Amino acid sequence: MAVLTFACVEGGPDDRADEAGDASETGEGSGSTTSGSSSESSSEVESSEGDEGDGTSTSSSESESSSTDESTSTDESTDTEESTETDASTESDSDTGFVPCPSDEACLDDELCLDGVCSDPDASALPSCPRTPSFVELPLPPALSALPDPPLSLAFVDVDGDGDDELTVLDDQGLHVVEGAQLLDSPVPEPGVFDDFAALDIDLSPGIDLALTSSVEAVLGIAQGDGAGGFVVDDAFDVPGNLIAPMPVDADLDGELELAACFDPDALDIVVFGSLILGLGDWQLLQVPNAHQDIARADVDGDGDLDLLVVDGSTAHKVRANPEGEWSSGGQIWGLAPGWSSASWVVGDLDGDGTEAALAVAPTLKGVSVIERWTGVYYEPDSLQFATVPGAREAGVFLDLGPGFGPGEVLVLANGEGAVGVRAQGEPLGCADPLPGIPGAEVLIAGDVDGDGVEELALIDVDGVVRAFGLE
Numbered sequence: 001m002a003v004l005t006f007a008c009v010e011g012g013p014d015d016r017a018d019e020a021g022d023a024s025e026t027g028e029g030s031g032s033t034t035s036g037s038s039s040e041s042s043s044e045v046e047s048s049e050g051d052e053g054d055g056t057s058t059s060s061s062e063s064e065s066s067s068t069d070e071s072t073s074t075d076e077s078t079d080t081e082e083s084t085e086t087d088a089s090t091e092s093d094s095d096t097g098f099v100p101c102p103s104d105e106a107c108l109d110d111e112l113c114l115d116g117v118c119s120d121p122d123a124s125a126l127p128s129c130p131r132t133p134s135f136v137e138l139p140l141p142p143a144l145s146a147l148p149d150p151p152l153s154l155a156f157v158d159v160d161g162d163g164d165d166e167l168t169v170l171d172d173q174g175l176h177v178v179e180g181a182q183l184l185d186s187p188v189p190e191p192g193v194f195d196d197f198a199a200l201d202i203d204l205s206p207g208i209d210l211a212l213t214s215s216v217e218a219v220l221g222i223a224q225g226d227g228a229g230g231f232v233v234d235d236a237f238d239v240p241g242n243l244i245a246p247m248p249v250d251a252d253l254d255g256e257l258e259l260a261a262c263f264d265p266d267a268l269d270i271v272v273f274g275s276l277i278l279g280l281g282d283w284q285l286l287q288v289p290n291a292h293q294d295i296a297r298a299d300v301d302g303d304g305d306l307d308l309l310v311v312d313g314s315t316a317h318k319v320r321a322n323p324e325g326e327w328s329s330g331g332q333i334w335g336l337a338p339g340w341s342s343a344s345w346v347v348g349d350l351d352g353d354g355t356e357a358a359l360a361v362a363p364t365l366k367g368v369s370v371i372e373r374w375t376g377v378y379y380e381p382d383s384l385q386f387a388t389v390p391g392a393r394e395a396g397v398f399l400d401l402g403p404g405f406g407p408g409e410v411l412v413l414a415n416g417e418g419a420v421g422v423r424a425q426g427e428p429l430g431c432a433d434p435l436p437g438i439p440g441a442e443v444l445i446a447g448d449v450d451g452d453g454v455e456e457l458a459l460i461d462v463d464g465v466v467r468a469f470g471l472e
Helices: 013-026 035-049 057-064 069-096
Strands: 005-007 112-114 117-119 135-138 153-157 166-170 174-179 182-187 196-200 209-213 219-225 231-238 243-249 258-263 269-273 283-287 294-298 307-311 315-321 327-335 344-348 357-363 368-374 384-390 395-399 410-414 419-423 431-434 441-447 456-461 466-471
Touching: 112 368, 112 384, 153 196, 153 441, 153 456, 166 196, 166 466, 182 231, 196 243, 196 258, 209 231, 209 243, 243 294, 258 294, 294 344, 307 344, 344 395, 384 419, 395 441, 395 456, 410 441
Parallel strands: 005 258
Antiparallel strands: 005 269, 112 117, 135 466, 153 166, 166 174, 174 182, 196 209, 209 219, 219 231, 243 258, 269 283, 294 307, 307 315, 315 327, 344 357, 357 368, 368 384, 395 410, 410 419, 419 431, 441 456, 456 466
């Protein structure tokens, strides 16, 4: 198996008023405040310098510019065309009440710059869903909440190969697997060093293994699964830098998963390691633009292969695998609207069409979050959709609740106060409702703990406590 591993690292309201004023003086729509108003202003100045009472201030202006009757006719034709275009712009903008904008700062205090125009966020707010899922808290072993160290990372992992996912938690002292009412504890190679992990088969023996990453030391730890829910400490390897955001991915399209992660904090490349079995002896760099903070794995172009979505706070890049083991970067294909500097990025099948789409959830300073969604096979520039939800949302995960809440997955977004669920029920993004019973959270994950096809939700709440929830 050709084995690869990845790592990457971690105008204002007054301007708007001026533009609107210029537009009203010229009789133009708010979307067209450029050459028309400056041209008319110039004509008025020149007219005031001409003879009073000749009744032909425009002709006087044209005479001073050495214009002929023929040019006057041309000007009138041009004015007519401009007027027609302006009328269309006026009609479009007056219907919506939007004003062009480069960022939120160019809009009024109660507006956002959405898709290049100032907009009332309430007009883009997702409506309520016809049916809201209700959740109940699931019991977890008391020993989990009694652990002395706070949780650092968690994931749903089928640690024993029975087809059901087990909640797996990492803290400074070790790994903890929830198996029914039991908590199975395993050590880590170097206590206090590792703060994240990814599950994949490293040694090709029965049982899933864990690759442990550290954002504080340049090491990579290996915990081999024993096939019964526990892990045996293997070793820790030196790596080129501190690592964050580990993600298993089939880097060479051979059907076996390798490991992707990001350098922390400033590397501009993805580093591709050699075989884990051979001790990570070989590695190469996969260059991608900008520094990055996270990696998602999804088939974003519909070709059947899982691509890497390498993201920073404001932009995302697609990196595509080739059968020869080489990778090519598609460059920046998604990015937040101007003026938004950061967002949480998630990838999932919101509309149930079988193709996963990229979404950015950007909190604004005006009390709402904007969801930007890129759709279509190749995510053309005109495939952007957006909507707003109340509150600053900082964590998100796609949750499969089955056909009763379809057609696709539910996007769960949380902040310190609670969570909302976004579902595809129409355009542009569907509907959204608060999710009763889900507390404020900083980390959200989804997995199917009982194998019934309906996923459960686990989270780290604002008090640092691990909790789990299922559909009522």
